[in-house]
Amino acid sequence: MTDTAPEPTRPPFAFTPAPEGETPTRYRQRVIFEAIGAASTAWQSLAGAGEFDEAFARSIGDALAEALEASVTPATDTTAPTVPTETELEATARESIADAVVAVTSLPPSRATALVLTKLDESRLWLGEVVSQ
Numbered sequence: 150m151t152d153t154a155p156e157p158t159r160p161p162f163a164f165t166p167a168p169e170g171e172t173p174t175r176y177r178q179r180v181i182f183e184a185i186g187a188a189s190t191a192w193q194s195l196a197g198a199g200e201f202d203e204a205f206a207r208s209i210g211d212a213l214a215e216a217l218e219a220s221v222t223p224a225t226d227t228t229a230p231t232v233p234t235e236t237e238l239e240a241t242a243r244e245s246i247a248d249a250v251v252a253v254t255s256l257p258p259s260r261a262t263a264l265v266l267t268k269l270d271e272s273r274l275w276l277g278e279v280v281s282q
Contacts, residue, residue, distance in 0.1 A: 162187050177217060182210045239280045246273050 164180050171179070185206055233241070246269055253265050 174218070178210070178214050181214050181217070182207075185210050185213075235280070239276065242276050243273065246276070 162184075164183050167176055167179075189201060189206060250266065250269050253262055253269065256262050
């Protein structure tokens with residue numbers, strides 16, 4: 150049986166409390182750097198660990214903060230549909246009515262087709278009334 154000294158135990162890691170008024174961006178940066186600093190000293194023995202390169206640790210934290218910020222910032226969706234203007238809506242409606250008139254006039258004449266043509270003509274007139282308001 151070997152006689153070894155018990156390993157020192159550390160309390161669990163905890164971030165420092167947030168200062169009042171800290172912004173979400175500053176909070177993310179702070180906890181990233183606190184975590185990097187804590188991880189850099191997580192060796193069982195710091196003896197012979199070498200010299201801490203603060204500039205390199207900062208560059209790691211900056212790169213991580215930038216990557217995390219990019220992952221939570223929604224990208225602008227350039228494919229999102231645009232809201233048509235009133236003029237575009239009117240033109241589309243008039244075109245739809247005209248297409249319907251062409252389709253109905255290609256049907257054999259009947260009382261029903263005459264009624265539909267009348268209603269399409271009324272729709273064109275009502276569209277003019279709605280747009281002029």
